[in-house]
Amino acid sequence: GAVVSQHPSWVICKSGTSVKIECRSLDFQATTMFWYRQFPKQSLMLMATSNEGSKATYEQGVEKDKFLINHASLTLSTLTVTSAHPEDSSFYICSAQKTSGSSEQYFGPGTRLTVT
Amino acid sequence: KQEVTQIPAALSVPEGENLVLNCSFTDSAIYNLQWFRQDPGKGLTSLLLIQSSQREQTSGRLNASLDKSSGRSTLYIAASQPGDSATYLCAVRLGVWQAGTALIFGKGTTLSVSS
Numbered sequence: 001g002a003v004v005s006q007h008p009s010w011v012i013c014k015s016g017t018s019v020k021i022e023c024r025s026l027d028f029q030a031t032t033m034f035w036y037r038q039f040p041k042q043s044l045m046l047m048a049t050s051n052e053g054s055k056a057t058y059e060q061g062v063e064k065d066k067f068l069i070n071h072a073s074l075t076l077s078t079l080t081v082t083s084a085h086p087e088d089s090s091f092y093i094c095s096a097q098k099t100s101g102s103s104e105q106y107f108g109p110g111t112r113l114t115v116t
Numbered sequence: 117k118q119e120v121t122q123i124p125a126a127l128s129v130p131e132g133e134n135l136v137l138n139c140s141f142t143d144s145a146i147y148n149l150q151w152f153r154q155d156p157g158k159g160l161t162s163l164l165l166i167q168s169s170q171r172e173q174t175s176g177r178l179n180a181s182l183d184k185s186s187g188r189s190t191l192y193i194a195a196s197q198p199g200d201s202a203t204y205l206c207a208v209r210l211g212v213w214q215a216g217t218a219l220i221f222g223k224g225t226t227l228s229v230s231s
Contacts, residue, residue, distance in 0.1 A: 006159075034218045043205065043221040044160075093159055095219075105209075105219060107152075109159035 001027045004096050006108035013084055013115055020080045021111045023094030029074035030096035034105065035067075038091040047092075050077045074099060084115045118143045122206055122222035129196055130230055137191040137225045139206030144184050150219065151180050151191050152205040160205065164191070196229045203227070 003026040013019050023033055031052050036044040048069050049057045056069035068080040077096075081088055091112055095105040119142045129135055139149070148167045152160040164173045164180040166189070172181040179192040193200060203226045207219040 036218075036221075043223040044207075044219075046218045046220075049218055091157075104150075104162070104165060107160040107162070110157075112157065 002098070002104075002106045003027055004094065004106045004108040006092075006094060006111050008111060009109060010112040011114070013113070015085055015115055016083055018080055018082045019084055019113060020078055021092055021094075021113075023077045023079070023096065023108050025075045025096040025106070028096075028106075029099040030077075031074065031099045032097045033071060033077040034095045034097075035069065035077075035079050036093045036095070038093060038110075044093060047079075081113065084113070086115045089113055089115045118146075118208065118210060118220050120206055120208055120220050120222035122204075122225050124225060125223065126226045126228075128228045128230065131196060131198060133196050133229075134192070134194050135196055135227070137193070137204050137206075137227070139189040139191070139222055141187045141189075141208050141220075143210070144187050145210065146184065147209045147217065149180075149182055149189050149206065149208050151178075151189075152207065154203045154205055154224070156203075163204075193227075196227075198229050198231045201227055201229050 005024045007022045033050045035047045037047050038044045047062045050069045050071040052071045058064045071077040093110040095107045097105050121140045123138045150165045151163045166173050166182040177194040182189045203224040205224045207221045
Protein backbone atom coordinates (compact mmCIF):
# COMPACT_ATOMS: atom_id res chain seq x y z
CA GLY A 1 0.00 0.00 0.00
CA ALA A 2 0.87 3.73 0.13
CA VAL A 3 1.03 4.49 -3.57
CA VAL A 4 1.18 8.04 -4.90
CA SER A 5 0.61 8.87 -8.54
CA GLN A 6 1.27 12.00 -10.57
CA HIS A 7 -0.25 13.08 -13.82
CA PRO A 8 1.07 13.85 -16.30
CA SER A 9 4.47 12.19 -16.10
CA TRP A 10 5.84 14.71 -18.56
CA VAL A 11 4.51 17.79 -20.30
CA ILE A 12 5.79 20.30 -22.81
CA CYS A 13 4.08 23.66 -23.00
CA LYS A 14 4.64 27.02 -24.60
CA SER A 15 5.79 30.04 -22.69
CA GLY A 16 2.87 31.97 -21.22
CA THR A 17 0.51 29.04 -20.90
CA SER A 18 -0.60 27.30 -17.70
CA VAL A 19 -0.03 23.69 -16.73
CA LYS A 20 -1.79 21.64 -14.07
CA ILE A 21 -0.10 18.72 -12.33
CA GLU A 22 -2.09 16.25 -10.24
CA CYS A 23 -0.88 14.31 -7.22
CA ARG A 24 -3.07 11.48 -5.96
CA SER A 25 -2.77 9.11 -3.03
CA LEU A 26 -4.28 5.92 -4.45
CA ASP A 27 -4.80 3.73 -1.42
CA PHE A 28 -4.70 6.05 1.58
CA GLN A 29 -5.95 9.40 2.73
CA ALA A 30 -3.49 12.27 3.02
CA THR A 31 -4.28 15.38 5.00
CA THR A 32 -0.94 16.83 4.03
CA MET A 33 0.88 16.77 0.72
CA PHE A 34 4.14 18.41 -0.22
CA TRP A 35 5.36 19.79 -3.53
CA TYR A 36 9.06 19.71 -4.36
CA ARG A 37 11.02 20.95 -7.35
CA GLN A 38 14.27 19.49 -8.62
CA PHE A 39 16.52 21.24 -11.14
CA PRO A 40 19.13 19.22 -13.06
CA LYS A 41 21.89 17.88 -10.84
CA GLN A 42 20.31 19.55 -7.83
CA SER A 43 18.44 18.13 -4.89
CA LEU A 44 14.77 18.37 -4.13
CA MET A 45 13.67 21.71 -2.78
CA LEU A 46 10.37 22.14 -0.98
CA MET A 47 8.03 24.55 -2.72
CA ALA A 48 4.94 24.34 -0.57
CA THR A 49 2.97 22.36 1.97
CA SER A 50 -0.58 21.58 1.01
CA ASN A 51 -3.22 20.84 3.65
CA GLU A 52 -6.64 19.53 2.75
CA GLY A 53 -9.28 22.20 3.02
CA SER A 54 -6.95 25.08 3.76
CA LYS A 55 -4.51 27.37 2.00
CA ALA A 56 -1.09 26.06 1.11
CA THR A 57 2.01 27.27 2.90
CA TYR A 58 4.70 28.41 0.50
CA GLU A 59 8.43 28.42 1.09
CA GLN A 60 10.36 31.65 0.89
CA GLY A 61 11.02 32.67 -2.67
CA VAL A 62 8.16 30.65 -4.17
CA GLU A 63 5.48 32.84 -5.75
CA LYS A 64 2.08 31.73 -4.54
CA ASP A 65 0.32 33.51 -7.40
CA LYS A 66 2.43 31.69 -9.94
CA PHE A 67 2.28 28.22 -8.39
CA LEU A 68 -1.34 27.65 -7.44
CA ILE A 69 -1.99 24.73 -5.13
CA ASN A 70 -5.37 23.20 -4.45
CA HIS A 71 -5.95 20.34 -2.02
CA ALA A 72 -9.68 19.84 -2.29
CA SER A 73 -9.87 16.24 -1.09
CA LEU A 74 -7.94 13.82 1.09
CA THR A 75 -6.56 12.06 -1.98
CA LEU A 76 -5.84 14.83 -4.46
CA SER A 77 -3.64 17.90 -4.60
CA THR A 78 -2.99 19.92 -7.74
CA LEU A 79 -0.20 22.29 -8.67
CA THR A 80 -0.89 24.77 -11.45
CA VAL A 81 2.05 26.61 -12.97
CA THR A 82 0.55 29.79 -14.35
CA SER A 83 2.09 31.79 -17.19
CA ALA A 84 4.92 29.33 -17.42
CA HIS A 85 8.37 30.47 -18.54
CA PRO A 86 11.42 28.46 -19.60
CA GLU A 87 12.99 28.94 -16.15
CA ASP A 88 10.05 26.98 -14.69
CA SER A 89 11.24 23.91 -16.58
CA SER A 90 12.01 21.38 -13.89
CA PHE A 91 11.10 18.06 -12.31
CA TYR A 92 8.16 18.44 -9.93
CA ILE A 93 7.62 15.75 -7.29
CA CYS A 94 4.86 15.49 -4.74
CA SER A 95 4.71 13.49 -1.53
CA ALA A 96 1.81 12.55 0.69
CA GLN A 97 1.61 11.87 4.38
CA LYS A 98 -1.03 9.55 5.75
CA THR A 99 -3.81 11.10 7.78
CA SER A 100 -3.30 8.46 10.46
CA GLY A 101 -0.69 5.90 11.33
CA SER A 102 2.87 6.19 10.08
CA SER A 103 4.29 9.68 9.64
CA GLU A 104 6.33 8.50 6.68
CA GLN A 105 5.94 10.40 3.43
CA TYR A 106 5.30 8.62 0.18
CA PHE A 107 6.56 10.11 -3.05
CA GLY A 108 5.03 10.28 -6.47
CA PRO A 109 7.01 9.42 -9.62
CA GLY A 110 7.44 13.05 -10.60
CA THR A 111 6.40 15.25 -13.52
CA ARG A 112 8.92 16.59 -16.01
CA LEU A 113 7.86 20.07 -17.20
CA THR A 114 9.53 21.64 -20.21
CA VAL A 115 8.53 25.16 -21.19
CA THR A 116 9.53 26.21 -24.69
CA LYS B 117 18.56 26.54 9.40
CA GLN B 118 18.93 22.82 8.82
CA GLU B 119 21.37 21.89 6.06
CA VAL B 120 22.08 18.42 4.77
CA THR B 121 25.39 17.58 3.10
CA GLN B 122 26.33 14.40 1.29
CA ILE B 123 29.84 13.26 0.55
CA PRO B 124 31.08 12.23 -1.94
CA ALA B 125 29.03 13.84 -4.70
CA ALA B 126 29.93 10.99 -7.05
CA LEU B 127 31.45 7.57 -6.63
CA SER B 128 32.57 4.90 -9.08
CA VAL B 129 33.35 1.39 -7.91
CA PRO B 130 33.82 -2.06 -9.45
CA GLU B 131 31.15 -4.67 -8.90
CA GLY B 132 31.38 -6.54 -5.62
CA GLU B 133 32.91 -3.75 -3.61
CA ASN B 134 31.48 -2.67 -0.28
CA LEU B 135 30.93 1.06 0.00
CA VAL B 136 29.83 3.80 2.37
CA LEU B 137 27.88 6.93 1.58
CA ASN B 138 27.97 9.78 4.06
CA CYS B 139 25.34 12.28 5.13
CA SER B 140 25.68 15.06 7.67
CA PHE B 141 23.14 17.51 9.03
CA THR B 142 23.64 20.72 10.98
CA ASP B 143 20.79 20.55 13.49
CA SER B 144 20.61 17.39 15.59
CA ALA B 145 16.97 18.01 16.53
CA ILE B 146 15.56 15.73 13.87
CA TYR B 147 12.49 13.51 13.95
CA ASN B 148 13.85 10.95 11.53
CA LEU B 149 16.27 10.45 8.67
CA GLN B 150 15.54 8.69 5.42
CA TRP B 151 17.63 7.37 2.57
CA PHE B 152 16.22 7.32 -0.95
CA ARG B 153 17.32 6.06 -4.30
CA GLN B 154 16.61 8.04 -7.47
CA ASP B 155 17.18 6.66 -10.95
CA PRO B 156 17.75 9.19 -13.77
CA GLY B 157 14.57 11.05 -14.62
CA LYS B 158 12.58 9.08 -12.09
CA GLY B 159 10.97 9.62 -8.74
CA LEU B 160 12.21 8.50 -5.34
CA THR B 161 12.35 5.03 -3.89
CA SER B 162 12.54 4.91 -0.12
CA LEU B 163 15.33 2.62 1.07
CA LEU B 164 15.55 3.00 4.82
CA LEU B 165 13.97 5.22 7.45
CA ILE B 166 15.62 5.68 10.84
CA GLN B 167 13.72 7.24 13.69
CA SER B 168 15.66 9.64 15.91
CA SER B 169 15.65 7.10 18.73
CA GLN B 170 17.19 4.38 16.56
CA ARG B 171 20.84 3.75 15.77
CA GLU B 172 20.52 1.75 12.57
CA GLN B 173 18.23 0.03 10.10
CA THR B 174 18.96 -2.83 7.75
CA SER B 175 17.33 -4.04 4.57
CA GLY B 176 19.04 -6.72 2.55
CA ARG B 177 22.47 -5.48 1.48
CA LEU B 178 21.79 -2.02 2.86
CA ASN B 179 22.55 -0.80 6.34
CA ALA B 180 21.99 2.75 7.52
CA SER B 181 23.32 4.14 10.77
CA LEU B 182 22.43 7.30 12.61
CA ASP B 183 24.44 9.28 15.13
CA LYS B 184 22.11 12.11 15.95
CA SER B 185 24.39 13.84 18.43
CA SER B 186 27.16 14.25 15.88
CA GLY B 187 24.76 14.95 13.01
CA ARG B 188 25.84 12.04 10.85
CA SER B 189 24.38 9.10 9.01
CA THR B 190 26.01 6.51 6.78
CA LEU B 191 24.55 4.19 4.19
CA TYR B 192 26.52 1.00 3.79
CA ILE B 193 26.03 -1.03 0.62
CA ALA B 194 27.48 -4.52 0.67
CA ALA B 195 28.63 -6.40 -2.40
CA SER B 196 27.64 -3.67 -4.84
CA GLN B 197 26.03 -4.59 -8.15
CA PRO B 198 25.60 -2.67 -11.44
CA GLY B 199 21.90 -2.40 -10.62
CA ASP B 200 22.81 -0.30 -7.60
CA SER B 201 23.90 2.52 -9.92
CA ALA B 202 21.71 5.51 -9.09
CA THR B 203 21.70 8.70 -7.06
CA TYR B 204 21.27 8.21 -3.33
CA LEU B 205 19.58 10.97 -1.39
CA CYS B 206 19.61 11.56 2.33
CA ALA B 207 16.78 13.56 3.89
CA VAL B 208 15.91 14.63 7.41
CA ARG B 209 12.60 15.48 8.92
CA LEU B 210 12.61 18.05 11.67
CA GLY B 211 11.00 17.62 15.07
CA VAL B 212 7.28 16.98 15.06
CA TRP B 213 5.74 20.13 16.40
CA GLN B 214 2.89 20.16 13.93
CA ALA B 215 1.14 17.67 11.75
CA GLY B 216 2.98 17.31 8.47
CA THR B 217 6.59 18.35 8.19
CA ALA B 218 8.50 18.35 4.94
CA LEU B 219 11.85 16.68 4.35
CA ILE B 220 15.12 18.51 3.84
CA PHE B 221 17.27 16.82 1.26
CA GLY B 222 20.96 16.64 0.55
CA LYS B 223 22.24 16.96 -3.01
CA GLY B 224 22.87 13.25 -3.25
CA THR B 225 25.69 10.89 -4.12
CA THR B 226 25.67 9.52 -7.64
CA LEU B 227 26.92 5.96 -7.61
CA SER B 228 28.20 4.07 -10.62
CA VAL B 229 28.98 0.36 -10.26
CA SER B 230 30.85 -1.19 -13.17
CA SER B 231 30.68 -4.86 -14.10
